[in-house]
Amino acid sequence: MRHLNLAASAAVLAFAAASSAIPGKAWAEEGMWTFDNFPIARANQTLGTSIDQAFLDRVRLSSVKFGGCSAGIVSAEGLVMTNNHCVATCVANLSTQAVNYAETGFTPRTREEERKCPGGSAEILTGIEDVTARMHKAGEGLEGLAFTRARDAEAGRIEQEACGDATDKRCQVVSLYRGGQFKLYTYKKYTDVRLAWAPEDRAATFGGDLDNFSFPRFAIDAAFIRLYENGAPAATPTHFRWNADKPVEGAPVFVSGSPGATQRLLTMDQLASVRDVVLPMDQLIASELRGRLIRYSEEGERQAFEAMDPIVSIENTYKRGLGRMRALTDADFMSRRTAAEADFRDKAGVEIFDRLAAIQPGLRELYPATALLEGGTGVGTTAVAGGSQLFSWARTLVRGAQERQKPSAERLAEYSDSRLAAVQSSLFAERPVYPGLEQVRMEWWLSKTREWLTVDDPRVRTLLGNESPEGLSARLVEGSKLADPAVRRALWEGGLAAVEASDDPLIQYLLKIQEPTRAVRAEWEEKVQGPTDRASEALAAARFAAYGDAVYPDATGTLRLTYGQIEGTDVPGQRFGAFTTFAGLWDRATGAPPFDVAPKLLAARDRIPGDTVLNMAVSSDTIGGSSGSPVVTPQGEIVGANFDSTVLTQRNAYGYDRNVNRSVIVTTGAVTAALRDVYGMTGLLAELGVR
Known part of the structure; x- marks a missing residue:
């Protein structure tokens, strides 16, 4: 990876001003960065941190793509934390009307009781290779449907050459900068993914649609899955360390996940x-x-x-x-x-x-x-x-x-x-x-x-x-x-x-x-895709010529890293502090849907300290698909998982605005309290190193 020097950082800031739709003003935290072009120097300067290439490698190998969501490995034995809403389909598929895990929670006491998610798969990004020249050459002199099909065919050839008939990995040619670059992403693939814990749905979705895309939030939107290989828990020596300490406002964090799609580079x-x-x-x-x-x-x-x-x-x-x-x-x-x-x-x-x-x-x-x-x-x-x-x-x-x-x-x-x-x-x-x-x-x-x-x-x-x-x-x-x-x-x-x-x-x-x-x-x-892709390729070349190559592409459902601070906001229509607590949950509860507390959670009220931080807001650059993204300290410790953002943040699809952009995080402290005081998941707590 090429680290950014000060000149490159200047190019990033110049491009950011253009891509964020805020001319003359660039936001320090802006960018869903690929791992082979992350602005280490800029991030360290902004946050006062000292991360390095080794940090990026650990984060990448500890990050998981799970369906349309993101996740993070949290133990050496394949344990992965994501959002409850990311396992909702698995929970529904495993449930019956008589045994509805969405109502009761899924709380296996042993690993033998963990159940396979039908059709579930998880992937870890292991390699990135530039294949731009091959892809551009494949489309030379072609237009329309012929252009689209020629590039699709070349992508298939590249993927087949790299992965062949392997069943434990997947290769994908990824278009970046809307055709300006193409990278071959190689993933370690797990097709045996088992549900290890999910709370009651009401614990994870407290507030329902009324609270969705908003803050304050009071949701334990977290779950655990486990990666299996050859019938046994996968060996995952590289993983995030669990940190359930109370978060501190203003602390720097990194968010690693697979944001679905942005359209910031559209005209x-x-x-x-x-x-x-x-x-x-x-x-x-x-x-x-x-x-x-x-x-x-x-x-x-x-x-x-x-x-x-x-x-x-x-x-x-x-x-x-x-x-x-x-x-x-x-x-x-x-x-x-x-x-x-x-x-x-x-x-x-x-x-x-x-x-x-x-x-x-x-x-x-x-x-x-x-x-x-x-x-x-x-x-x-x-x-x-x-x-x-x-x-x-x-x-x-x-x-x-x-x-x-x-x-x-x-x-x-x-x-x-x-x-x-x-x-x-x-x-x-x-x-x-x-x-x-x-x-x-x-x-x-x-x-x-x-x-x-x-x-x-x-x-x-x-x-x-x-x-x-x-x-x-x-x-x-x-x-x-x-x-x-x-x-x-x-x-x-x-x-x-x-x-x-x-x-x-x-x-x-x-x-x-x-x-x-x-x-x-x-x-x-x-008439649309082929001409658009052809013109976008030319536009990307012009963008590189104008701003250099130290720029970030639109999100494409592939692994990205962003960063920010734990903080609230104070702008019209969105004024709130950085944290919510369990005491706030009890105060917000009315007993009637959607503000009814899950029965098991309500029964544990006296066992959970009221000042335990439940959710927090972070000024990171995220979008749909970032759900489940691990929120990580500069020391590589996981302190939460992204599960939402605010309504005003949805403009993030078209341009970043730090004043309103806030990601909503369920904290590891809240998850620890749920595992310990509500659901009695002592085995998972021991695996996480919680004493």
Whole structure:
């Protein structure tokens, strides 16, 4: 790794002023930095610390990507801390209506009682290699769909060369700076991930949606998983040391995690499309899905159990989108972005910006159909088929069978040889399927697609035929046998012949709609994704020329390191101190949802010192996907896990503002109190070194 000298630090600050949308003002803590380009000197100067390369290596090897969340290793025997909401799907999959771990908590007394999370996997980043030259060469002289497919094929070749048929590692070519750089990330992969502890859901989600994306918070949003290898706990000699001491306001901390996506490098024309088309559509249809799920949950106890996790998920998505809408309709915020872009235009020239502007009419026209029929736009969050698990399996089986008939380099990127192991792992996982919930999701999707694309759209006619959304979704769900993993495995292993011969209605339905959905994807790649990627690559080159290479890229769901201090804020609409305590929890409780305290936690009230810090606020640069990120001292001790941020912080997707940006952390002190005084997890406490 190249350490930054003072000249490089100056370049970072100059770029930060442009990328943060605050012209002439750079925030010291700004940046979700890759581990091979972290500004050590700048961080030490800002925080008064003395971290070095060895510190970065320990943090990287102690950090875990767990599904769409982050986590940190906390013992030498594979024990990992993350958020409770990050294991919610695992908890739901392991629960039944009779034994609902979301209500009781999951508290295994021995390791033998730890249970495998269906389909769960965890990864540790072990290597980063620059492959920019190969990727840029692959796209030379090409445009549109040909450009996109050529780069996808080259990425697949690079990944296959690096990882081959290995099952214990994964290789991924990562696009950084929106195509300005490409890095090969190599991960140590664990496919046996077991739940080691989760509190009652009410302990982790106290305050519900009302408190979500806010502070003060009073939530024990923490959980433990364990990595297993060859049937035994994995050996993890590199890990964070547990520190449950009371945190100190103003103390420096580092946050290591895998933030999902930011859009700070988008042009103002691109952001206008997000503001005017993408977010309004996503928010409108997400709000209706939330309403349908709530209605379904009110039909009975079984339905309430089935819909609990999906409702929390869609509420989180909706509220995050609301915060982003507020940012993009904030005249002051957008004027600062405009001024920052004007400075960059003077350095880069207007031609590239004009090219990106010319793409936007096509994006605005194609987004609804692409989002609803195909997904994967990279700019929105609309879920195909409403997130139906049965539909997802059927599409994987059909597409996988069709794509595997081709050479790897000619396939859709997600079915290249280098990625088939992950596809199979997800496809074969044993997960519960709730037919009623599946029908709600598919019925919503079919009705929204018909509404947005109109009845006369030929793709809608193919989608529905002469059936109604209600009747078609009921027929497909009731007749499908794909809930059985043995059926899915047989179809996958039988290949295209088995898939085409299947009498499963969902399989036949996916075969029927392949032509229009594939066409939608191809048109998007030809008219939007390909031209955007080509122009963004040129824009990145101009950015490097203007500001040097000591800059940070947009978040991409890959491991990053950010830093800040433990502190509250004092700005309009967001005034609070740095800490909340258990005494504050008891004071906030009303006994009625969502401010009802979890029964086991409430029973332990007299055993927990009231001044124990429960949650804290940190001025670090985080975004969705940072959930579960370990919060670490300069000495490499873990003092908490990121689990939320404030509504005002959601503008962080488009630009960093230290005045309002605060990450919300559950402290190790709170977790220790829960393990010791509430749930009696003495084995975990001993493993953490707590006396």
